[in-house]
Each structure stands twice: as structure tokens, then as C-alpha cells.
Amino acid sequence: MGVLKVYGMAMSTNTVRVVAAINEKGLDYELALVDLRTGAHKQPDFLALNPFGQIPVLQDGDVVLFESRAINRYLATKYKESGEELLPAGSAALEVWLEVEAQQFGPAISELVFQLFIKPLLGGATDAAAVEAQAAKLGKVLDVYEERLAKNKYLAGDEFTLADLNHMPYINYLMKTPKAELIAARPHVEAWWDAVSARPAWKKTAASIPI
Incomplete structure (x- = not known):
């Protein structure tokens, strides 16, 4: 190989x-x-x-x-x-949460991270109104996640899968901004993030990001 x-x-x-x-x-x-x-x-x-x-x-x-x-x-x-x-075969929940990440979570968090983290790095000014609007959208999505993670250790069930992994880059950046409170305010989401971000493979990945 x-x-x-x-x-x-x-x-x-x-x-x-x-x-x-x-x-x-x-x-x-x-x-x-x-x-x-x-x-x-x-x-x-x-x-x-x-x-x-x-x-x-x-x-x-x-x-x-x-x-x-x-x-x-x-x-x-x-x-x-x-x-x-x-990507364990036959997991219907996995397929659902892969789509949730792409269709619900991604659009809500991407603009927020851009405004709070990426735009300042590029020399631009954060749009405060856009931040609050996107934070409200993401908060509603994370409310659903909080309910899900109150009943499941990971998004697709008891095991870490691609459904969890695909979320991690944006949350990693979000946690370096004042809007990290969106995660911290939801105890089951926060516990999930603490668990997935402690994985050795993620630590290796995060260490390769030049921030």
C-alpha cells in the first residue's frame, strides 16, 4: 500500500x-x-x-x-x-447522523466559525450580527444533539463512528472562540466532545493544525 x-x-x-x-x-x-x-x-x-x-x-x-x-x-x-x-454495516442511526452533520450541523456552524475564527485570521472584521444569528441557529441544532446524547454515548449509538468524526474539525475551532459556551451549556454534548477529542488519533490530528 x-x-x-x-x-x-x-x-x-x-x-x-x-x-x-x-x-x-x-x-x-x-x-x-x-x-x-x-x-x-x-x-x-x-x-x-x-x-x-x-x-x-x-x-x-x-x-x-x-x-x-x-x-x-x-x-x-x-x-x-x-x-x-x-462505518459499521447495517447501522441506520449512523446513516441518519452522517446526514444530520452535513445538512443541519454543517451549515449552522460553518459561518459562525468563519466569522469568529477564520475571518480575523485573514485580517477581516467579525460581523457581530451574523455571529448572533448563526449562534442561534447552531443552538437549536445542538438542542437536538443534547437530547440524542442524553441517551447515547455517541451519535450513532455506543461506538465512535464517522458520524462523530465528521463533526470534529468545526467544533475544534468553535471551542477556541467565545461561543464555546454553545457546547459547554449542554452537558451531554460537552461530555461527548470531551470523549471524542481525547482520542489519540484526534490529538495527533489537532497537533498538526498550525494555530
């Missing part, structure tokens, strides 16, 4: 999502920098890998994939026997 190649940026949440899955699987990878700040993602050589001009892209031998959630499904399926089992 060759070394996986991830095209992206170490600070990108979507890149981090893929790196987190690779680390849970105990696989080797190399990061090929695609610097969004210089427009490298819109250059012909990168567009040949992903015509939408977005990171990350995974190259695994002759296989080239984009879209971080699709990449993670591929990794969990192809490398099923390696590392952590992230």
Missing part, C-alpha cells in the same frame, strides 16, 4: 476532516499544500484533480477523490480492516 496524498491546507476544516479519518485508520499520508490565499486551487493543475476548485482532494494510487465526506466514506470502506471501524 502506497502513501495517501492529501491536497489541501492544514488549517482547512475539510482537510482536517480527512486527516482525522486517516489517523483513525492508522494510515500514512503526505499533505500537498494547495494555498487558497494564492489562488492555487483555481490553477489548471489543481482543477484537473477537482474541477470545482475546492480542497481537499485525496489521491490513493490511481484513485482521485474530492468532497471530504465522500473521501471519508471511501477511506472507511476501503481500509475497513485498518484501525478504527468508522
Whole structure:
């Protein structure tokens, strides 16, 4: 088995999502920098890998994939026997919570993290009104999570899965902002985050983020 190649940026949440899955699987990878700040993602050589001009892209031998959630499904399926089992077969709850992350959680948290964390790093000013609006949206989503996690250790049940992992890059950034209170105010969500963020594979992933 060759070394996986991830095209992206170490600070990108979507890149981090893929790196987190690779680390849970105990696989080797190399990061090929695609610097969004210089427009490298819109250059012909990168567009040949992903015509939408977005990171990350995974190259695994002759296989080239984009879209971080699709990449993670591929990794969990192809490398099923390696590392952590992230995609156990036959789990209906897993399928539901994978979709919840993508359709409910992701849209609510992404703009909030951008305003509070990413935008200031890029030299921009945080839009306070946008922060409060997005925080309210995320709070409603997390209320559902609080109820779910009051009855289950992890989102899909008793075991850590891809449904949990896919959430982690954005929450990692959220916890470095004043809106970390959205997690802390919900004891079951906070306990879940404490558990998943203590995983050795996640600690390895977080240590690779240049913050």
C-alpha cells in the first residue's frame, strides 16, 4: 500500500476532516499544500484533480477523490480492516447522523466559525450580527444533539463512528472562540466532545493544525 496524498491546507476544516479519518485508520499520508490565499486551487493543475476548485482532494494510487465526506466514506470502506471501524454495516442511526452533520450541523456552524475564527485570521472584521444569528441557529441544532446524547454515548449509538468524526474539525475551532459556551451549556454534548477529542488519533490530528 502506497502513501495517501492529501491536497489541501492544514488549517482547512475539510482537510482536517480527512486527516482525522486517516489517523483513525492508522494510515500514512503526505499533505500537498494547495494555498487558497494564492489562488492555487483555481490553477489548471489543481482543477484537473477537482474541477470545482475546492480542497481537499485525496489521491490513493490511481484513485482521485474530492468532497471530504465522500473521501471519508471511501477511506472507511476501503481500509475497513485498518484501525478504527468508522462505518459499521447495517447501522441506520449512523446513516441518519452522517446526514444530520452535513445538512443541519454543517451549515449552522460553518459561518459562525468563519466569522469568529477564520475571518480575523485573514485580517477581516467579525460581523457581530451574523455571529448572533448563526449562534442561534447552531443552538437549536445542538438542542437536538443534547437530547440524542442524553441517551447515547455517541451519535450513532455506543461506538465512535464517522458520524462523530465528521463533526470534529468545526467544533475544534468553535471551542477556541467565545461561543464555546454553545457546547459547554449542554452537558451531554460537552461530555461527548470531551470523549471524542481525547482520542489519540484526534490529538495527533489537532497537533498538526498550525494555530
